[in-house]
Amino acid sequence: MIRCIAVEWLKLKRSLLWLILFILPFISVLIGSANFSLNQGVLQKEWYSLWSQVSLFYGEFFLPILIAICAAYIWRLEHFHHNWNMLMTAPVKQSSIFIAKIIILSVLLLFVQILFFTFYIIAGNSLGLTAGLPGEIFGWFIRGWLTSITIGTFQLALSMRIRSFALPVGIALCAIIFGLTLYIRELGMFFPHSLLTIGMGVLSQSGLTSIHELILFLTMNILYTGVIIVIAKQWLEKTDIIA
Amino acid sequence: MNVTVIQLEYFKLRRKRLFLISTGFLLVEILWLFLNMNQSIMRNPDQARWEPLIATISSMNGLFLPLLIAISVSRICDMEHKGNTWKLLLTLSVKRSRLYFAKFFVANGVMFTIAVLQMIAMIVYGILKDFADPVPVNVFMQFLIGILLTNAAIIALQQWVSFALKNQAFALALGMIGSFLGMTGGLFPFSIRRFFIWSYYNELSPVAQHFSHDQITYSLTNLPELLPLMGTVFIFAVSLYIIGSFSIRKKEV
Numbered sequence: 001m002i003r004c005i006a007v008e009w010l011k012l013k014r015s016l017l018w019l020i021l022f023i024l025p026f027i028s029v030l031i032g033s034a035n036f037s038l039n040q041g042v043l044q045k046e047w048y049s050l051w052s053q054v055s056l057f058y059g060e061f062f063l064p065i066l067i068a069i070c071a072a073y074i075w076r077l078e079h080f081h082h083n084w085n086m087l088m089t090a091p092v093k094q095s096s097i098f099i100a101k102i103i104i105l106s107v108l109l110l111f112v113q114i115l116f117f118t119f120y121i122i123a124g125n126s127l128g129l130t131a132g133l134p135g136e137i138f139g140w141f142i143r144g145w146l147t148s149i150t151i152g153t154f155q156l157a158l159s160m161r162i163r164s165f166a167l168p169v170g171i172a173l174c175a176i177i178f179g180l181t182l183y184i185r186e187l188g189m190f191f192p193h194s195l196l197t198i199g200m201g202v203l204s205q206s207g208l209t210s211i212h213e214l215i216l217f218l219t220m221n222i223l224y225t226g227v228i229i230v231i232a233k234q235w236l237e238k239t240d241i242i243a
Numbered sequence: 244m245n246v247t248v249i250q251l252e253y254f255k256l257r258r259k260r261l262f263l264i265s266t267g268f269l270l271v272e273i274l275w276l277f278l279n280m281n282q283s284i285m286r287n288p289d290q291a292r293w294e295p296l297i298a299t300i301s302s303m304n305g306l307f308l309p310l311l312i313a314i315s316v317s318r319i320c321d322m323e324h325k326g327n328t329w330k331l332l333l334t335l336s337v338k339r340s341r342l343y344f345a346k347f348f349v350a351n352g353v354m355f356t357i358a359v360l361q362m363i364a365m366i367v368y369g370i371l372k373d374f375a376d377p378v379p380v381n382v383f384m385q386f387l388i389g390i391l392l393t394n395a396a397i398i399a400l401q402q403w404v405s406f407a408l409k410n411q412a413f414a415l416a417l418g419m420i421g422s423f424l425g426m427t428g429g430l431f432p433f434s435i436r437r438f439f440i441w442s443y444y445n446e447l448s449p450v451a452q453h454f455s456h457d458q459i460t461y462s463l464t465n466l467p468e469l470l471p472l473m474g475t476v477f478i479f480a481v482s483l484y485i486i487g488s489f490s491i492r493k494k495e496v
Contacts, residue, residue, distance in 0.1 A: 015410075020412060020413070020416045023416070024416065024420075027420065027423070031427060038430075057427075061419075061422075062419070062423070065310075066419075069412050069416060069419070073410075073412050076411075076412075164318055164321075165317065165411040166313065166314040166317040166411060166415055169310070169314060169415050169419075170264065170268055170311065170314045173268075173271075173307070173310055173422075174271045177271055177275055178271075
């Protein structure tokens with residue numbers, strides 16, 4: 001497993017993916033802060049109001065698409081030339097390949113989350129917010145990251161099956177809309193993209209109000225991730241690869 | 244010669260299921276539109292008119308179409324990167340500019356089909372919901388022209404990026420930023436948003452929305468009023484196409 005992770009990391013070396021990882025959270029915070037700054041008459045809850053603006057663009061739109069792009073990028077090399085054949089003949093378990101990719105994606109997403117929260121704090125200080133940081137910030141960070149991993153696992157499975165780089169990104173947009181619809185119909189706990197909305201307090205900052213909700217939230221994330229890993233493992237082990 | 248090159252482009256796409264994917268994408272957008280419209284008609288039966296329908300889809304197009312274009316153009320261009328077929332193509336006695344044009348034409352063709360399907364779906368919805376007014380053919384034509392012009396500008400930009408950068412992550416990230424600006428373009432002052440080609444789906448909409456005292460009112464914008472904006476986006480499309488085509492002609496393969 002360690003070797004698989006090291007290999008995946010090596011594949012990303014010298015790629016310019018970090019540029020996208022840096023730019024997208026930056027644009028989210030920039031536009032959200034500009035909107036907050038222009039509407040301070042209405043948005044009077046300091047850090048919470050700023051969060052409502054920056055997280056709306058980031059959590060609802062940028063982050064799921066960014067995850068889809070990263071997942072497609074991680075599988076991109078395998079779809080070139082005859083690399084699938086080489087990968088499948090490597091002396092490692094097929095499931096280790098998939099799990100190593102999840103771990104690498106999780107590290108990238110942790111980096112994106114750290115960047116986003118850093119930009120949020122810098123933006124708030126630059127806009128002269130005097131109150132203390134919201135107490136919920138750590139919860140938003142961790143829950144957002146956990147759900148990102150769930151969505152990332154889903155996107156990795158899609159990008160593994162679909163050779164096209166672009167198509168899984170399109171599916172991600174459709175999933176965002178579906179997740180939003182479920183959230184509005186109060187079924188948000190049952191779909192990864194709406195779990196992100198809930199976990200990061202994007203549309204309602206009250207977050208998870210009871211321990212039962214938190215347990216359901218964690219269970220759904222684990223369930224989705226587990227089921228997708230099992231399906232991906234089955235596919236890698238049973239299906240003939242066409243390189 | 245151009246016709247043969249274009250035919251070949253369509254031939255290469257025969258197993259890419261590009262039309263199927265685009266139609267699926269459109270289906271999601273249309274379903275979302277109809278759900279929204281059903282809800283607003285339930286709240287206020289006066290909303291059962293063509294104007295809200297066209298205004299809503301114009302806003303949604305700003306979100307959906309830039310990403311759909313990024314996906315379609317990426318698929319059309321990436322097959323040459325992936326199959327390493329650029330060298331093969333260039334050994335044919337066809338100019339690069341013709342190949343570039345053929346791909347631009349095909350991408351516009353795909354998006355034209357999507358725009359027409361979208362319009363048909365809206366008309367069918369209006370008829371099924373018994374909208375009081377007859378189908379406003381002129382307004383729909385104006386709506387279609389706006390979409391096609393904006394599509395052309397965005398396709399020109401995406402094609403340039405998809406060809407110039409082998410790694411499609413950048414083209415898709417641009418598509419995503421475009422979608423985002425297409426959706427939020429209205430928040431920016433006109434002096435800034437006039438440079439956002441993605442915001443022209445809304446700008447060129449024949450129906451304008453006005454927000455006052457928690458109410459939304461709609462007004463029709465005549466074609467002559469939109470001509471300067473149409474001219475602007477047309478200039479963007481031509482400029483981006485020329486720059487893209489020139490840069491690809493000079494690029495070493």
